[in-house]
Amino acid sequence: MKILDRYIVRQFIVSFLFGLIAFLLIFVLVDAMEHLDDFMDAHAPVSVVVEYYIAFLPEIIKLMTPVAVLLGSLFVIGRLSTNSELTAMKSSGVSLYRILVPFLIVAFIISFASVYLNGWVVPKANAKKYYIERTVLNRGTDVSSRMNIFFQEGPRRIVSVNYFDPQTNVASHVSIQDFADSDMTVMVRRYDAPRMKWFGPASTPSGVSIPGWTLLDGAMRDFNGSTQHLSFFDTLPMGKLSLTPSDIEKKQRKPDEMDYGELKEFIKNQEQAGQDVSRWLVDFHSKISFPFASVIMVLFGVPFASARPRSGVALGFGICTAVTFIYLAFMKVSQVIGYNGDVNPLLTAWIANLIFLAAGIVNMIRVQK
Numbered sequence: 001m002k003i004l005d006r007y008i009v010r011q012f013i014v015s016f017l018f019g020l021i022a023f024l025l026i027f028v029l030v031d032a033m034e035h036l037d038d039f040m041d042a043h044a045p046v047s048v049v050v051e052y053y054i055a056f057l058p059e060i061i062k063l064m065t066p067v068a069v070l071l072g073s074l075f076v077i078g079r080l081s082t083n084s085e086l087t088a089m090k091s092s093g094v095s096l097y098r099i100l101v102p103f104l105i106v107a108f109i110i111s112f113a114s115v116y117l118n119g120w121v122v123p124k125a126n127a128k129k130y131y132i133e134r135t136v137l138n139r140g141t142d143v144s145s146r147m148n149i150f151f152q153e154g155p156r157r158i159v160s161v162n163y164f165d166p167q168t169n170v171a172s173h174v175s176i177q178d179f180a181d182s183d184m185t186v187m188v189r190r191y192d193a194p195r196m197k198w199f200g201p202a203s204t205p206s207g208v209s210i211p212g213w214t215l216l217d218g219a220m221r222d223f224n225g226s227t228q229h230l231s232f233f234d235t236l237p238m239g240k241l242s243l244t245p246s247d248i249e250k251k252q253r254k255p256d257e258m259d260y261g262e263l264k265e266f267i268k269n270q271e272q273a274g275q276d277v278s279r280w281l282v283d284f285h286s287k288i289s290f291p292f293a294s295v296i297m298v299l300f301g302v303p304f305a306s307a308r309p310r311s312g313v314a315l316g317f318g319i320c321t322a323v324t325f326i327y328l329a330f331m332k333v334s335q336v337i338g339y340n341g342d343v344n345p346l347l348t349a350w351i352a353n354l355i356f357l358a359a360g361i362v363n364m365i366r367v368q369k
Contacts, residue, residue, distance in 0.1 A: 016072035055128040066293040073301030114291030169198040193218025212240035255283040278341040285349030299360030303367035
């Protein structure tokens with residue numbers, strides 16, 4: 001790497017980090033002022049508030065990274081122009097395309113790092129953030145995901161649960177139906193119980209030797225043609241079945257709380273269940289497409305600042321903010337269209353990048369080199 005490249009890279013990284021830290025502080029302060037009353041109403045201790053915003057930081061970094069990249073490129077080119085360094089570079093035969101190379105290299109490195117951040121770090125942090133919101137602030141709790149649960153256990157058993165309480169790991173009003181191997185329309189046995197409790201290996205009560213689900217105070221019916229035999233039980237171990245308490249809790253999780261692998265598996269399971277997965281596919285592809293907005297922002301920032309060297313920091317910051325919000329607004333609109341299934345999810349996730357990439361290339365071509 002040449003001395004000129006190292007000089008530009010150093011200036012760009014310093015400006016990028018400065019912008020990112022500044023945006024983080026502003027974002028946290030504004031959000032804290034807006035939600036301070038919520039924490040006070042919930043009597044949340046300071047340690048919980050601090051923990052909440054530490055968990056919030058990766059999400060803010062994800063959102064503010066493209067803005068900081070654009071701001072950094074504007075500041076660096078603006079500083080080079082102010083000090084006549086940009087003019088000296090061009091006079092020595094270095095074109096704007098060549099000056100753009102170190103910016104793009106750093107932008108691609110930031111983008112790939114953001115892919116990892118967006119795919120694995122942000123979901124784990126969001127899970128902690130949403131947990132605090134659900135348990136402390138009582139926000140975002142989806143009770144419907146714990147009600148009217150139906151699932152198939154193997155080829156010949158269907159389980160239905162009216163309600164599941166995650167605090168006690170108890171399912172209420174449970175019905176388990178077994179069907180004949182030769183004909184799935186013929187029921188051979190049925191279990192009904194007001195409660196079914198999940199016991200781990202360490203909490204298995206006496207008389208229950210199998211960790212997993214146990215029916216409590218229920219009845220069992222055996223069907224043989226037109227006759228049936230009814231018997232009652234206090235406890236009846238059913239094993240682990242195919243749905244654990246953690247699986248039920250996962251139904252409450254948002255795509256923002258799932259990493260790439262978890263979201264992909266979730267989409268696969270929903271698709272097999274016959275659900276429309278367009279919304280989740282858009283979110284899945286957006287986890288990869290959004291980080292590359294940093295590269296597009298460089299294509300806007302470098303030519304704009306080089307074409308208007310005397311515009312000043314204020315105008316540059318205004319342009320930075322305007323371009324970023326237009327991009328984010330366009331991305332959100334395209335996502336809504338993709339959520340409805342009107343456009344291919346992959347195209348929906350990348351269309352904002354493609355359009356702004358084309359606009360950035362046109363902007364680059366029109367600027368004097």
